[in-house]
Amino acid sequence: MHFMTALRAAWQQRDSLLCVGLDPDPAKFPAHLQGRPDAILAFCTQIVDATADLVCCFKPQIAYFAAHRAEDQLEALIEHIHAAHPDTPVILDAKRGDIGSTAEQYAIEAFERFKADAITVNPYMGRDSVDPYLAWPDKGVILLCRTSNPGGSDLQFLEVDTPHGRMKLYEHVARTVADDWNASGNCALVVGATFPAEIARVRELVGDMPLLVPGIGAQGGDIAATLAAGRTANGSGLMINSSRAVLYAGKGEDFAQAARRVAQETRDAVNAFR
Numbered sequence: 001m002h003f004m005t006a007l008r009a010a011w012q013q014r015d016s017l018l019c020v021g022l023d024p025d026p027a028k029f030p031a032h033l034q035g036r037p038d039a040i041l042a043f044c045t046q047i048v049d050a051t052a053d054l055v056c057c058f059k060p061q062i063a064y065f066a067a068h069r070a071e072d073q074l075e076a077l078i079e080h081i082h083a084a085h086p087d088t089p090v091i092l093d094a095k096r097g098d099i100g101s102t103a104e105q106y107a108i109e110a111f112e113r114f115k116a117d118a119i120t121v122n123p124y125m126g127r128d129s130v131d132p133y134l135a136w137p138d139k140g141v142i143l144l145c146r147t148s149n150p151g152g153s154d155l156q157f158l159e160v161d162t163p164h165g166r167m168k169l170y171e172h173v174a175r176t177v178a179d180d181w182n183a184s185g186n187c188a189l190v191v192g193a194t195f196p197a198e199i200a201r202v203r204e205l206v207g208d209m210p211l212l213v214p215g216i217g218a219q220g221g222d223i224a225a226t227l228a229a230g231r232t233a234n235g236s237g238l239m240i241n242s243s244r245a246v247l248y249a250g251k252g253e254d255f256a257q258a259a260r261r262v263a264q265e266t267r268d269a270v271n272a273f274r
């Protein structure tokens with residue numbers, strides 16, 4: 001199924017804009033999982049099963065698996081999500097960016113090996129570096145635009161001359177993706193919850209294009225301001241990510257229930273402003 005079709009269905013059927021980020025850090029796992037060779041898979045599977053009915057998508061971050069030589073556990077995790085929660089799209093957060101021939105391999109890795117429904121991509125190497133992902137029209141291509149970290153301003157906030165006049169670099173990215181790169185309707189943008197004014201500006205530039213919004217929870221982004229700035233006319237359009245605040249809500253054997261409680265509170269807090 002087309003990523004965007006699955007995402008829209010999940011927004012509606014689950015009544016949720018929440019994306020739970022899967023950033024497994026073994027040092028933060030509850031004691032009973034420590035030392036198990038499959039600890040990453042066991043931890044993430046329990047989080048997924050405890051929260052799937054509350055989310056519009058899951059977002060595993062590949063670095064947390066690769067750093068621990070656990071790519072096989074990432075494969076197994078995504079396979080589990082597709083089998084047990086088939087209507088829940090999976091975004092592989094990899095932030096890839098490279099020349100076209102290498103990007104082709106990254107796309108195969110994301111969509112064939114890991115069977116992700118969407119991938120995050122760094123657009124700052126230009127169109128030819130993104131084309132290999134756009135060539136998969138059913139897959140979501142989610143481009144970094146205005147990232148949530150403070151240093152995002154170092155480059156993304158620079159003023160540049162464009163065919164549409166002078167604007168900030170992130171605005172030019174938003175406009176370019178919306179006007180030129182989204183021919184198959186499979187593009188989305190990353191805009192941090194830590195910068196609501198820029199969420200509003202991006203929304204102005206891209207119409208109803210979905211936005212992946214990290215930065216609530218551990219990074220302190222404001223939910224009300226995020227919704228006011230980024231929701232579409234029908235009260236959706238956003239995948240609002242929370243990772244650490246959900247994953248590490250509890251430290252004991254009941255960690256998945258604790259994660260569910262925080263996920264539910266977060267979903268409800270988001271829904272209050274739709």
Ligand SMILES: O=c1ccn([C@@H]2O[C@H](COP(=O)(O)O)[C@@H](O)[C@H]2O)c(=O)[nH]1
Nearest residue numbers: 021061147148214217218219242243244
């Ligand atoms: O601008 C960005 C882009 C991606 N991320 C990723 O989102 C999560 C955020 O985790 P929290 O624990 O909820 O802070 C993480 O995987 C980042 O790599 C981002 O934070 N900002």
